[in-house]
Amino acid sequence: MTTYLRSQGRAPDALRPVRITRNYTRHAEGSVLIEFGDTRVLCTASVEERVPPHKRGSGEGWVTAEYGMLPRSTHTRTDREAAKGKQSGRTQEIQRLIGRSLRAVFDLAKLGERTIQLDCDVIQADGGTRTAAITGAWVAAHDAVTKLLDLGLIDESPIRDAVAAVSVGIVQGVPLLDLEYVEDSSCDTDMNLVMTGSGGFVEIQGTAEGVPFSRAEMDALLALGEKGIRELIAAQKAALEG
Amino acid sequence: MTTYLRSQGRAPDALRPVRITRNYTRHAEGSVLIEFGDTRVLCTASVEERVPPHKRGSGEGWVTAEYGMLPRSTHTRTDREAAKGKQSGRTQEIQRLIGRSLRAVFDLAKLGERTIQLDCDVIQADGGTRTAAITGAWVAAHDAVTKLLDLGLIDESPIRDAVAAVSVGIVQGVPLLDLEYVEDSSCDTDMNLVMTGSGGFVEIQGTAEGVPFSRAEMDALLALGEKGIRELIAAQKAALEG
Amino acid sequence: MTTYLRSQGRAPDALRPVRITRNYTRHAEGSVLIEFGDTRVLCTASVEERVPPHKRGSGEGWVTAEYGMLPRSTHTRTDREAAKGKQSGRTQEIQRLIGRSLRAVFDLAKLGERTIQLDCDVIQADGGTRTAAITGAWVAAHDAVTKLLDLGLIDESPIRDAVAAVSVGIVQGVPLLDLEYVEDSSCDTDMNLVMTGSGGFVEIQGTAEGVPFSRAEMDALLALGEKGIRELIAAQKAALEG
Amino acid sequence: MTTYLRSQGRAPDALRPVRITRNYTRHAEGSVLIEFGDTRVLCTASVEERVPPHKRGSGEGWVTAEYGMLPRSTHTRTDREAAKGKQSGRTQEIQRLIGRSLRAVFDLAKLGERTIQLDCDVIQADGGTRTAAITGAWVAAHDAVTKLLDLGLIDESPIRDAVAAVSVGIVQGVPLLDLEYVEDSSCDTDMNLVMTGSGGFVEIQGTAEGVPFSRAEMDALLALGEKGIRELIAAQKAALEG
Amino acid sequence: MTTYLRSQGRAPDALRPVRITRNYTRHAEGSVLIEFGDTRVLCTASVEERVPPHKRGSGEGWVTAEYGMLPRSTHTRTDREAAKGKQSGRTQEIQRLIGRSLRAVFDLAKLGERTIQLDCDVIQADGGTRTAAITGAWVAAHDAVTKLLDLGLIDESPIRDAVAAVSVGIVQGVPLLDLEYVEDSSCDTDMNLVMTGSGGFVEIQGTAEGVPFSRAEMDALLALGEKGIRELIAAQKAALEG
């Protein structure tokens, strides 16, 4: 196995520095800036006292997400989706993933007939925006739930567990944790893992960009990812206690 | 482990009957009706002597896919996307997946600056439409490539390997191969696997619909999926020889 | 008058072989594959227990239609309307025509406040897709009505008469019945007739593609069309009895 | 046959007063306000020195049309299509009809590679807006062609013949010429005829709104329409000479 | 200061001839053709017995406007917004301005829960279409209010004052009133003023097209504008009395 040198001497199994800043903006019920190295995503949680049609009258709430990138969060400018009049397929895939991931740890009956709307907006992109978004959105959702509890609108937290996400991939034959942009764009295999605080899998999405990957490679990636998730869950916990 | 009784006495590790009908319609360079039980998808491959902008002048071709469901392919009628004026997030996810899966086994340089456009249209849906689409699209693409070879437009096949896809999932605790609709809509975990003829992974997409899944469950699903893929690859081969 | 030789030795006043396959797919209340030679259209009828706003509270039902072509139903690939985000003017004209034609033989009061939604999707095109669609949609609607009667949801059939459609045209000076694609694209005059089982006109749409047509030519076309409609009505009847 | 009393004592076979005002606005190469009674349509012809893609390099020109209604041209306000973001199916049908009708009398080769763009905007609607639009658009197109001849941009007129249009219909069993709104909305059969100065048919579009119509009724309507067209052609000629 | 010669010997502080034709079309509750020289705008006022969501149940009404240009109202043809599927930013700015201007003189409570919808459609453009639109829309709204009073639907007029608008600008150093197109397209500064009958400012929108303008220039423009508005208010009054 060759040796791949990562920027800033990062080890293959190391996360980039993770920073979680709560109350980053004023208006949202939860507002978190999450940074995975140079990737910065603002995650806000808004509580709305209504639910989408398929939940009306069910007694259950809903958790959903939208995702966007500021036009110049990227190396070269990306067209503004609002100006183009449509969200790309990639944007839709990511926001559906964020929504499913958060719902996996919510007891929607305990939320009551209200919606937690998560908005994940990428301020600066350097790989891993969707995994940062999921990890930060959970903290923002937690803060919003705390507000609901403080206001007496709910008696019990609908959050059953933490959820976090990380990317893993194989670059020049080396399995790496938490790919940054330059690694992501040259990797052979790219995988995103979403897991809970108790170690269960919520989502696994792996794609061979170049040659197909083997079962052994998948096992190596899963091991790296599980390590990364544990550290992210710890960072979430620390942020909530901070 | 409880026992889950599948319709028509199907074993947990059995595919539904697979039928592949080539030359189903007349105009396309490749036209395949693929059936996984009651799921029927028409996959056509069209050769176009142009490439999208990012490939112009590269000497390389492109393979891409679109997916659609006839409005009454489903149990209750689904709104026609052309009438709504937009493709759903689900449709976009699926057609991006089909395109990536096919490109994974194509040598785009050998294709020359032309596009193979795959259209996967669901005539009747009973679960597994995206996996049937990938499996059928590969046969349609193969037929289109054969036409290009026969016409002398290319000298060598750009197809490096077969590719097929299957779903696996856990229903009432039982790992099952190739979910039909009633299973898919009640499963705890749903996973789609895309693999090559030589056994490499191209895509893995797993989602916990209910409780998160464990590593042991993932391993059981992967084993089932590998078995199903081998049988689908054999069916593709038989169809091409038939 | 010159002699125009049609493919497969077809006489100027002959329809192409008509095949009507009922119950072509499983989920719809009516599902008919109709073939006019190489033109194949899947017509499904879906019953929905709601009506559009202009019929709410009226006690009357509604019958409406949508039309689409699979991208590679045509000789060269046609862009997918769902991907373009809009239906073409031609598509809208055709689906409005199908809807009007079917409503002409429906007693909407006897249908009750429900909608029969007809979906006509062209699997393979070789001219005459709109006339095949109308002819097949009527059979699908009839099957849907039979289901409503069987379920006791209505007491009496709202269908007053059969309705069918056929194209006629003048090619190289020769009036022809039921144009196939190669004839349609070279004709001077193209006319679509929609008529009832009792011989009344529901729609007539004639267009001079090249030189304007005379009253005498119109009369010749109408005579051809009336003959074709009689045969199509007979084919519908046979299919329902079959 | 019952007697149907028309407004202002109009005879069943009489047109409403037709007024054609040329040079109604200043900027267009042809600008005609045409009035069929209370129906007022502004038809402008704009010459553009370019052609759509399918005519590029062909040496031929193009004639095309767009149609619109001012929101309060109608009895109750109609939503503005620009604000809704799409043209209705009806609008598209009408503008396609206008375009086909005008092209039927144009020799596109003599026009050279330029486009005559016709805009037909309904200022006030009282039935027959599409027939007034076609009749007025021909005069506007004629004025634009005269400008091209005067400027020496073309040597010979590409206009082969006049074209005009009129509606006919059956109201309470009485065949009527040139329906006004109150007649149009209560008629059993509605037919639009587009004919040339030399009496050829360019388009016939007939629809049974209520009961299907018979061949004898069609013949009566055609006779009425032919009479109306002759009078409209005369009015066009008078306007051009005026 | 240089002397700028205006067309037709117009003085720098003179309006173009203003013509206000009431009841220009038949169906609308108010219908006014207003002409500022060669600029002609049709302003209709439609009364609708409903209000937008933010006014429901408030007891108050609403006044709103839409604006459009016929495609060949302009020197060279402008694309039809309905065909493009969206209103331009300019159109939206103008219709928002018209709506705000009219609402500034309406007592919405006295209007009751109904909407006056103003449609301002430019038939011919020669500069100042938005100011003509506001000035004409007020007359159309006044006529609609008179109808509401005559029908006894309201007891008291909700119109508190007149409102009119005019453009002013600096061309080659000369402050001018009521710019026509050729002046507007070459001016250094362009300003639109909306004022009430009692001389209050409702809107001021000034833009330096070339060099920024000074406070002294602004004062000169304001003086010109106030003069123009007084004359327009007088013309409105005369039209209502006419």
Added chain:
Amino acid sequence: MTTYLRSQGRAPDALRPVRITRNYTRHAEGSVLIEFGDTRVLCTASVEERVPPHKRGSGEGWVTAEYGMLPRSTHTRTDREAAKGKQSGRTQEIQRLIGRSLRAVFDLAKLGERTIQLDCDVIQADGGTRTAAITGAWVAAHDAVTKLLDLGLIDESPIRDAVAAVSVGIVQGVPLLDLEYVEDSSCDTDMNLVMTGSGGFVEIQGTAEGVPFSRAEMDALLALGEKGIRELIAAQKAALEG
């Protein structure tokens, strides 16, 4: 005149604290976070080596802007424009204003055939987002121009002067500088001023939200605004030197 007490004891003629942070994100050629009190707008300047069609071949460049609000930058969540598929009229007005304001101080010929694309995205809104955007965009544009000069792509700065913007308004009869949200939403008159470093007016946009405003009130507002602009221009200068 009554006394209006502003939050945090701010004087009527005082700006909120202004903070300008350059290089806020990494990828853009200019990236500025500007804060007017609690209003925070990220302004990025991207240099693109192409121009829009109307400038191609002119030798001149272009400066343009887009504006957006993060969904939860506002007190209650605002729908995401990308998800709705269109930009609101307000958004379009603002981004057109920003573009015009910046172009007013650019010599487009000196820029060469390239575009400076400004993106102004509101992270947190508390009134005055458009004026903060203009003020910050100028600093971002200045940084981008410095990069062009450093790279030798241009020889001379195309920036002729500074430009900044501020809002003024009348609340409860008191003229105020730099309105925050609570003031903006209750003001009688709202005016935005855009001025250059040398004191020229680029834009003035004033609207009477309640009663029309008098000339004396306008004069008071202009004086306040001129004071504010001078301070903002000083803040821009300090930021560039910092």
